[in-house]
Amino acid sequence: MLDATQRKDIKSGQSVAIVLKQDQRSGILTHGIVRDILTKSPNHHHGIKVRLMSGEVGRVKEIN
Template identity: 70%
Template sequence: MDATKRADIAIGATVSIVLKQDQRNGALTDGVIEKILTNSPNHHHGIKVRLNSGEVGRVKKIHP
């Protein structure tokens, strides 16, 4: 699974994202995808999503 391809991301999937304020230090936040915000089929920094908690960030890891 590739976090830079929209086709590999699904609503309800458990992922680790990096929040905008954490981009410099690389801290990851875990959660479940509520909505996929990136419209393009891929993005080199990761697909932007909103988690059930309301946090928005780019996917860095997809958990099985």
């Protein structure tokens, strides 16, 4: 199973669900395609930060 907290499991072009900074309290997920991986470390306990093709930035919660 792919893990949203592991950088190695996330690739550019992948379909993911992220939580945007302003949606962290509500937990609303935004779906899109990964353009850039912004987290440099191999893992992050809140999810790897990515930029979607739409330009939105957030942490990955689900890998589709």
